[in-house]
Amino acid sequence: MTIVKTTYNRRSFLKSSLAAGGGLMIGFSWIASACSVDTPKGIVIPDEWFEINAYLKIGENGVVTIFSPNPEIGQNVKTSMPMIVAEELDVDWKNVLVEQAALDTSKYTRQLAGGSDSIRTTWSALRMAGASARTMLRGAAAKEWNVPVEEVTTEAGFLKHTPSRKKAGYGEFASAAAEIPVPEKVELKEPNNFTIIGNSKKNVDGLKIVTGKPLFGLDYKVDGMLYAMIIHPPAFGMKLKSYDPNEVKNMPGIKDVFTLKTYNDDYERQWSDAISFNEMVAIVGNSTYEVWNAKLMLNVEWEPFKEQKYMSAGWGGNANEVNVPAGLESTEGHIAKMKAAAAKPGRIERRDGNPEEAFRKAAKVLERTYTAPFLAHNPMEPQNFFADVKEDSAVVVGPTQTPEPMQKSVADRLGLPLDKVKVEMTRMGGGFGRRLYGHFMVEAAVISQKMKAPVKLVYTREDDMTFGIYRPMYHAVYRAAFDKDKKLTAFHVKMGGVPENALHANRFPAGALDNYLAESWAIDSNISVGAMRAPGSNFNAAAEQSFLDEVAEEMGVDPIQFRLDLLKRAQENPVGERNDYDAARYAGVLELVREKSGWDTDSAGKNRGVAAYFCHNSYTAQVVDLVLENGEPKVEKVFNANDCGIVINPDAAINMTEGSVVDGIGTAMFGELTFNQGEPQQNNFDGYRMIRHAEAPKKIETYFVENDIHPTGMGEPPYPPVMAALANALYKATGTRYYHQPFVKNSFGS
Amino acid sequence: MAVFNLNINKKQYQVDVDPSTPMLWVLRDHLNLVGTKYGCGIAQCGACTIHLNGKAVRSCITFVDSIGDKEITTIEGLSENGEHPVQQAWLGHDVAQCGYCQPGQIMTAAAFLSENPHPSDEEIETAMNGNICRCGTYTRIKAAVKTASNS
Ligand code: FES
Ligand code: FES
Numbered sequence: 001m002t003i004v005k006t007t008y009n010r011r012s013f014l015k016s017s018l019a020a021g022g023g024l025m026i027g028f029s030w031i032a033s034a035c036s037v038d039t040p041k042g043i044v045i046p047d048e049w050f051e052i053n054a055y056l057k058i059g060e061n062g063v064v065t066i067f068s069p070n071p072e073i074g075q076n077v078k079t080s081m082p083m084i085v086a087e088e089l090d091v092d093w094k095n096v097l098v099e100q101a102a103l104d105t106s107k108y109t110r111q112l113a114g115g116s117d118s119i120r121t122t123w124s125a126l127r128m129a130g131a132s133a134r135t136m137l138r139g140a141a142a143k144e145w146n147v148p149v150e151e152v153t154t155e156a157g158f159l160k161h162t163p164s165r166k167k168a169g170y171g172e173f174a175s176a177a178a179e180i181p182v183p184e185k186v187e188l189k190e191p192n193n194f195t196i197i198g199n200s201k202k203n204v205d206g207l208k209i210v211t212g213k214p215l216f217g218l219d220y221k222v223d224g225m226l227y228a229m230i231i232h233p234p235a236f237g238m239k240l241k242s243y244d245p246n247e248v249k250n251m252p253g254i255k256d257v258f259t260l261k262t263y264n265d266d267y268e269r270q271w272s273d274a275i276s277f278n279e280m281v282a283i284v285g286n287s288t289y290e291v292w293n294a295k296l297m298l299n300v301e302w303e304p305f306k307e308q309k310y311m312s313a314g315w316g317g318n319a320n321e322v323n324v325p326a327g328l329e330s331t332e333g334h335i336a337k338m339k340a341a342a343a344k345p346g347r348i349e350r351r352d353g354n355p356e357e358a359f360r361k362a363a364k365v366l367e368r369t370y371t372a373p374f375l376a377h378n379p380m381e382p383q384n385f386f387a388d389v390k391e392d393s394a395v396v397v398g399p400t401q402t403p404e405p406m407q408k409s410v411a412d413r414l415g416l417p418l419d420k421v422k423v424e425m426t427r428m429g430g431g432f433g434r435r436l437y438g439h440f441m442v443e444a445a446v447i448s449q450k451m452k453a454p455v456k457l458v459y460t461r462e463d464d465m466t467f468g469i470y471r472p473m474y475h476a477v478y479r480a481a482f483d484k485d486k487k488l489t490a491f492h493v494k495m496g497g498v499p500e501n502a503l504h505a506n507r508f509p510a511g512a513l514d515n516y517l518a519e520s521w522a523i524d525s526n527i528s529v530g531a532m533r534a535p536g537s538n539f540n541a542a543a544e545q546s547f548l549d550e551v552a553e554e555m556g557v558d559p560i561q562f563r564l565d566l567l568k569r570a571q572e573n574p575v576g577e578r579n580d581y582d583a584a585r586y587a588g589v590l591e592l593v594r595e596k597s598g599w600d601t602d603s604a605g606k607n608r609g610v611a612a613y614f615c616h617n618s619y620t621a622q623v624v625d626l627v628l629e630n631g632e633p634k635v636e637k638v639f640n641a642n643d644c645g646i647v648i649n650p651d652a653a654i655n656m657t658e659g660s661v662v663d664g665i666g667t668a669m670f671g672e673l674t675f676n677q678g679e680p681q682q683n684n685f686d687g688y689r690m691i692r693h694a695e696a697p698k699k700i701e702t703y704f705v706e707n708d709i710h711p712t713g714m715g716e717p718p719y720p721p722v723m724a725a726l727a728n729a730l731y732k733a734t735g736t737r738y739y740h741q742p743f744v745k746n747s748f749g750s
Numbered sequence: 751m752a753v754f755n756l757n758i759n760k761k762q763y764q765v766d767v768d769p770s771t772p773m774l775w776v777l778r779d780h781l782n783l784v785g786t787k788y789g790c791g792i793a794q795c796g797a798c799t800i801h802l803n804g805k806a807v808r809s810c811i812t813f814v815d816s817i818g819d820k821e822i823t824t825i826e827g828l829s830e831n832g833e834h835p836v837q838q839a840w841l842g843h844d845v846a847q848c849g850y851c852q853p854g855q856i857m858t859a860a861a862f863l864s865e866n867p868h869p870s871d872e873e874i875e876t877a878m879n880g881n882i883c884r885c886g887t888y889t890r891i892k893a894a895v896k897t898a899s900n901s
Contacts (some may be wrong), residue, residue, distance in 0.1 A: 213833065380787075382789075693875050
């Protein structure tokens, strides 16, 4: 066993207190059927609960409720986080109920969904929560039984003292345990003793999902709630000029029409406050349909804006002045600007050896350009939020990936102290990064404050797709130098984008090559962007791993062996001070996928492509097999090999991997948002092509490298490389290289 | 505004709404049956799928004044507590990620299987193709439909 000190987070969560008897702590008036937790068959809700710490309470009958602190966006943390607590608590999973915790920064460490980091950053705290509760239960039993605490053991929800043959359920000692002082140190299990972690558990919300129970922000309702919609400028570069509310004010069900300003001019924005349109028209009424009708009828005039500036802080905190250029931008213009920028020297981000000389002396240089368009996140549930703002307090409820920073934004905007703004999280109908940017929470709050009533703000799909905060548009030029023996002598990447680039200069193959150069550039834009699933990597991997395939082909070596040779070099004799990957683990996933796909034995006659990538602390290698049916590519099979350390909930990790594979193929094949005169040219799923059933792979197999390394996330890592594995397989099938996304077009302004 | 008597999940409901209101919003806003989801509003995603006399339709473009005495089934009425074979198969394969599209997927699958109880893989793909899953659970959905078709 491992003994760890609990002191570092004692004050943060390990406070014992008797919970108020009975009653589950759940939000206020959710519509009727939401008012109960999902109670699996056979579980009897206890009459009395004893709160042992912020993560769990135990009922007098031994049933345990575990609070899942982080927002649930489909990554299944609402199941996997409680699994970790339950493991160290040593309780039977059948007796565990799970509840979503509200935002509480005094109790929990990092209530955010993003960066595939939920598990990595809370692993220790969750284990400690379970382990310290177990220690307290043992202490309570030892006291009562009058035996040394060391002799009290636990087994699946029971306390035991073998010498005296005493045995009791956790429930019997829950009340006494709540009075035991928080232990200074606790024992953690060794991974080989895990019984819950590593054994697949079904989604705790599964039954509610398939029976259509209210779970999502859009489903949230209270009595007397009004519905609100916004009307934002139709084009980037435009702002509100005037509108005529009179006609719609008298439409049936309409309560009010007014101008809404999301952030005040002197407000210093946080990174999660990213927004394109700060001034809009709000319409409020009795039902979604009535408000929507009024929205369609409202006459609004817009005008181009002049260059604007505002203060905004980055992830790290330091505030900078952000410049928003004027102008109505078009995709054609973006393409022309990118071509021009790529022709000029970029900013040098990393330089090893003497790449310029190596390129001068090269017997052959391979140069390829890769591009990818703007993308909309398009979570299945459009943006929405509930707000009920009173004179001196506010409650906001809904789907958000960033409850903590947005609590501050809402409080600042309403002029309320932080602790007077309660944030509750509903299950999210996807997010993919879009719900990191919570302007809609502020908008809902401002509308509720004005209306003096509870309000649900609802975006239409069109609002959601045209509001901005997109994945940027990207461009990369890769060059490789070879000597006369076809040995790779230098590597050069120049990467740019509108309005930011995707370069990760210290990632593979940096560190594996003597002569390496990475440059970047960016073009200003008034189109707002934000993190989308594996930000940066989602282009980087697609381009780099396609290029490496071509380099290997040029050298006449197997693409997997080629990568393994580079990784061997990086492991044994790395170049440079800083290489942001572990070469051995990187090689591990490649070796695993080689074995599982039968790469060396079973590739004949197959159109196969391989790719591997490391991002968000996890490693993935993939092999894609495809065939052409009437000229259309059909992905037959995708093999995945992942290394994310200890796998908490294997089937859920497999599900995430499958989702990333499908999403990656969809993005690379079809995803594209274009602009004309600042106006997004796609605003719903008729114009914006999403991957569908018939285009998804027929089969997906997923494997994990087995180890005891601290677990990391799976929400993002398999998404980027599959795009390259697909491109490389397409090349095998068609003889054409796919440089430009979406692959259905495969051209960049030509 | 007009009064409509609706037969939903074998119960009678009365609503007083604009006759052009899509059933999606009647269900969600007026009857608190929020299992039927809004995804696109233009018949492109299938999130809003309900049954009208047993046939799958898009409630976002099905107007309340077109219902008459036809029987509506929503996800809430597909079974008492998730016992329908399609729902069971969904649980067995632990299909959902975010879960938002799944009521629509299930309603499409249930109507499809009642007409074609033993479909081929291609028939499943074609039948389900109108339902988008942004999380990409397509392979599991296909497997679940297959399982349900065998039960
Ligand atoms: S909401 Fe009806 S099909 Fe998308
Ligand atoms: S499970 Fe999220 S959209 Fe299908």
